[in-house]
Amino acid sequence: MEERSQILISLKLDSDSWHGTDSEGVWTKFVTAIGDKAIVEVGNIPFFSKSVSLGDHLLVALVDNCLVIESVVERGGHSTYRIFIEQRNDEATALLGLLKDRGCDWEKTFFRGGELYAVDVFPETDIHDVYQLLEIGQREGAWLFEEGYVGHAFEGPALRRD
Secondary structure: OOOOOOEEEEEEOOOOOOOOOOEEEEEEEEEEEEOOEEEEEEOOOOOOOOOOOOOOEEEEEEEOOEEEEEEEEEOOOOEEEEEEEOOOOHHHHHHHHHHHHOOEEEEEEEEOOEEEEEEEEOOOOOHHHHHHHHHHHHHOOOOEEEEOOOOOOOOOOOOOOO
């Protein structure tokens, strides 16, 4: 495979999920070739996938002129959450600012009449603190949130998952 600055990879999704989408494109960058395969690094925050996060390394192969993901070969340590804000409100704006202050970043798109945020939690960020802010936002009616892929290594008690 030849090296390119950005490579679009399609991730298969469960189309029965709330979003109704059966695939999602993520941008990747070439890392290294391994025979007729390659390792690429996820370069953007997935909006719907629950299997990868920013910075993960994927083994891909070219099959019938399409890149196919064979496996995740290395995790980047990032975690992904999604926030849906049906109607922008002051509470959501304030909490998004707190997430940014805690070391999160996001990508935003408009989805089904609201704002959908793909939130990246950097490996060195306290994920417990971030999770508490996400719960506060949901409890206060500022947004709905869900977990994408959690790549943080946990020490101590795990987060409660209902």
